[in-house]
Amino acid sequence: MKEDSMVKFSKRQVNGLEVLSGENNDIRFEMVPALGGKLTSVFNKKLQKEFLWHNRGLALAENSAGDDYDSNFWGGIDELLPNDIPEIVDGIDYPDHGELWTTRLEYTLADDHVSVFGQLPKSNLFYAKTVSLLEGSGIKLEYQIVNRAERRRHFLWKLHAALHIEPGDRLESPAIKARVVYPQSSRFGNQDEFNWPMIEGMDAALVPAKDNTMDFFYLYDLPESHMSLVSDEGNHRFTYRYDGAIFPYQWYFASYGQFRNHYTAILEPASAMPVSVNEAAALGQCSVLEPGEALHTVVTIHAGATNEINKRK
Numbered sequence: 211m212k213e214d215s216m217v218k219f220s221k222r223q224v225n226g227l228e229v230l231s232g233e234n235n236d237i238r239f240e241m242v243p244a245l246g247g248k249l250t251s252v253f254n255k256k257l258q259k260e261f262l263w264h265n266r267g268l269a270l271a272e273n274s275a276g277d278d279y280d281s282n283f284w285g286g287i288d289e290l291l292p293n294d295i296p297e298i299v300d301g302i303d304y305p306d307h308g309e310l311w312t313t314r315l316e317y318t319l320a321d322d323h324v325s326v327f328g329q330l331p332k333s334n335l336f337y338a339k340t341v342s343l344l345e346g347s348g349i350k351l352e353y354q355i356v357n358r359a360e361r362r363r364h365f366l367w368k369l370h371a372a373l374h375i376e377p378g379d380r381l382e383s384p385a386i387k388a389r390v391v392y393p394q395s396s397r398f399g400n401q402d403e404f405n406w407p408m409i410e411g412m413d414a415a416l417v418p419a420k421d422n423t424m425d426f427f428y429l430y431d432l433p434e435s436h437m438s439l440v441s442d443e444g445n446h447r448f449t450y451r452y453d454g455a456i457f458p459y460q461w462y463f464a465s466y467g468q469f470r471n472h473y474t475a476i477l478e479p480a481s482a483m484p485v486s487v488n489e490a491a492a493l494g495q496c497s498v499l500e501p502g503e504a505l506h507t508v509v510t511i512h513a514g515a516t517n518e519i520n521k522r523k
Contacts, residue, residue: 217343219324225270230317230324237347237513243317244272246310247326247339249287249371252448252513254347261448261513262286263372263474272314275331279307285372285474291355292333292365292487299364299487302332308366310337334359335499347514353507357499364491364498366482368461369509373439373448375464375475379417381407382438383460385429388414391461391485395468397423417464417475424468428483429460437477440516447516452479452509459483459495479509 219232224242229250231240240251250270252261264285273282291310293299305312315328315337327338336356344350357363388406390396398409406429407415414425435454440447461478482496490496499505 217322219319219321221319227270227272228317230319230326232324232341232343234343234345237343237349239341239343239349241324241326241341242270243315243326245270246288246313247315247337248284248311251286252349252511254446254514256347257446257514259446261373261446263374263472265472273312275309275312276305277312279311280470283372283470283472287372288370290366290368290370291330291337292335292363292367294366294368294485294487297486297488299491300361304332309333313337329358333363333365335363335365344510346518347512349511349513351509351511353509354504355499356504357501360501362498362500364487364496366480366487366490367456367497368478368480368482369450369452369457371448371450371477371511372474373477374441375417375439375473376441377417377419378443379439379441379475380444381415381417381462381475381477382440383407383415383429383462384432384434384436385460386431386433388430389428391426391428395424395426397425418466420467420473422467424466425462425464427462429462430458430483432458432460435479437479439475439477445516447512447514448477449512450477450479450509451512453507456497456505456507457481 217234221230238253268284288311290308293304293308296306309330315326317326323342325340329336338354340352342350385406393399436451438449457479459480461480464475465472482490
């Protein structure tokens with residue numbers, strides 16, 4: 211996939227926050243450094259379609275370290291680092307949904323890319339993300355995470371794209387196996403491993419109407435490394451492609467009204483499973499960096515017409 215030379219990068223202010231953007235003839239993205247590098251928009255210009263879901267009940271605003279995530283869930287694409295649920299990992303008491311989403315990052319703005327970077331105060335993990343545009347409807351995310359602490363770090367790193375949904379939309383995942391994360395609050399009470407996507411006689415990949423229910427799944431045994439939401443009767447597609455050695459698991463959370471009346475699906479390529487980093491570490495199923503060790507990886511997002519995206523695979 212070629213990078214697109216016909217691009218424009220700029221910045222503006224929204225509610226006192228710097229918003230960085232990049233666009234070509236096909237797509238535009240927006241990102242906020244003060245919100246941990248959150249992507250606030252992925253807008254396909256040809257389709258005139260915003261792919262990301264936003265909580266219209268909240269203004270875009272900066273959050274403080276230790277804030278509760280659910281009551282501040284604005285939408286867009288966050289990243290969870292170094293944890294999800296609040297827990298003590300490697301002797302460090304981490305806050306809800308990690309440190310990154312409330313960390314104000316520095317940034318640089320160039321002619322062909324934007325970069326955000328900074329060090330997380332508790333874990334001492336250094337995080338950097340460079341965003342550029344690909345030909346057509348593609349966005350390239352280049353990452354570096356470095357352990358600047360003096361001790362080993364066990365952590366979860368998870369992408370977290372909240373997407374617009376309509377009844378009949380469909381999650382596409384190559385996962386072979388799956389589990390319900392919280393059966394007590396799921397549409398499905400089955401606590402056993404099952405063959406994705408069929409559970410209790412239903413296709414769990416199919417988005418239902420807003421019926422006051424909720425889904426949360428772990429998806430695993432992935433022969434390929436991609437995850438998509440297909441919408442508009444199959445004509446539109448939001449797709450993550452990534453390195454399966456970095457993100458060997460997928461999480462899928464979807465609220466059909468049960469969670470605070472939200473109607474959205476969240477695609478979550480993940481470096482750990484289950485939700486607790488401590489439990490994942492005990493199973494050898496989380497990210498680990500030794501002091502001074504770094505990981506580098508590339509993730510791409512494609513958000514556009516299905517036929518256009520399929521041609522560029």
